[in-house]
Amino acid sequence: MKIAITGATGQLGQLVIHALLKNTAASNIVALVRNKSKAADLKAKGIELRFFDYDTPATLASALSGIDKLLLISANEVGRRTPQHKAVIDTAQQAGVPYIAYTSLLNADHSPLGLAQEHRETESLIKASGLQYTFLRNNWYSENYLAGVNHTVGIGTLYGAAGEGKISSAARADYAEAAAKVLTTSGHENKTYELAGSTSFTLANLAGDIANVSGKEITYQNLSAEDYTQALTQAGLPAGLVDVIVDADIQTEKGAMFSNSKDLEQLIGHPTTPIKAQVATILTAS
Template sequence: MTLLVTAATGNLGRLVIDSLIARGADPASIVAGARDTSKAADLSARGVRVAELDYDRPDTVAAAIDGVDAVLLISGSEVGRRIDQHKAVIDAAKDAGVSKFVYTSAPKARTSALVLAPEHKATEELISASGLPSVILRNNWYTENYAGDAAQASETGVLAASVGDGRVASASRADYADAAAVVLLEDGHIGSVYELGGDVSWNFSDLASAISEVTGRPVEYTPLSTDEHAAALESAGLDAATIGFVTALDAGIRDGALAETDGTLARLIGRPTTPLAEGLRAIA
């Protein structure tokens, strides 16, 4: 079985390929799709086939998918452009008759009020309409998302956010990569929609404590109102669109969009998910 991983030179894509090989996949059976193939020389050196795949150039997508049995579509990073980009991959996969199509979505994408959810919802609907044999991986937050916050908080001693007491069931990218590798390699997952998150749902006081533990420097969580947060971001030089996006994300966390966890991720990968402090330590 030939497996295509899109965005293979990204942080998640590389880890998926690592996990596929660790789980016994022949490197020659893996196709690493990359917009810039020069960044995939290390993958090629491991025996992985590298193919140009640019979400904005459907001809490259079709060429990369030709002859592939299973596709992992890692959601694009260009917010606002992802529906058309994802559609190019879905259409090419349908035309190629792939036997398994896996997509990295967002928690409760069809019903969530999270600012990032609409593009994922639209993508899931496109996949459903295509009739592709699919598996949806609704990934919660990556612990690595907080690398910048951790670095800044360790310097200032303050972790400021407008999330209130909202909780996040994060896990490491490696945890989610393992889940993707499992569903790509195993039978029996077609038709499943998996809500994936870490074993522990933590709040920002917990995050501050974890940063303190990892860095050895005292950090306290300072809760802000949305208006206070927006003012602080403005004073830091952020533009209005970015401020609106960041505060909307925090509002979603405050309202519980990332709080739920039921152990599905741990069950899929056959081990506990990476604890918060351990995940931060790996990127400190």
């Protein structure tokens, strides 16, 4: 059984491989990478490396030769994902790959998030391909809210534009564990899993968690979309990323990040990692 992972040196890809190694031999795993020099640690573990670049379709066929299961981790270039994914799906068909798992977006078929369209298009392409599939519809990563925790402690304020919207995020490692489970067990063919955290929080709750862990007073300040856009832009974030972050918060207030689905918890066999625990890990390490 050969299992191939796209984006194997990325944050999610590395965690998927780590989870896979708990359930299958390294010789069964193929890491599909654009830069083999960045994957020396994977090679050292006995994992086969194959060059794989979405934008050079001629390289894809040989990389997918003999693959039994393919995990397509969604590409990170928003606006270019659909053609990149199509190249992979088409090649998987031609190479005789029988099964593909795809990391999609929570409620992709009706999510109001701007990011959802490319996921909808990719899901449609996979269904049309005739390949057996599993859609892993991941909600937001908790890590998306934690990059600035130390800064938040320093200034005493958590900024956002999500109002009192509830967020059912999970740790990146939880989603990785679910992907590994689907790739190493049976019964997941042609299924869609809505993957979200076991518990939910608002940004005000998160501010409370940061305060509780740090021992500092932290308040949540809700901004208008315009003010939040301006603040993130002034902080030096690229325009495309600012648009994604602000859109996510706007839609959070309307319920887009909330889910009571227990698919993730059931797949991995335990509750997802509480965001407060992740806050504690970050602040302890700093």
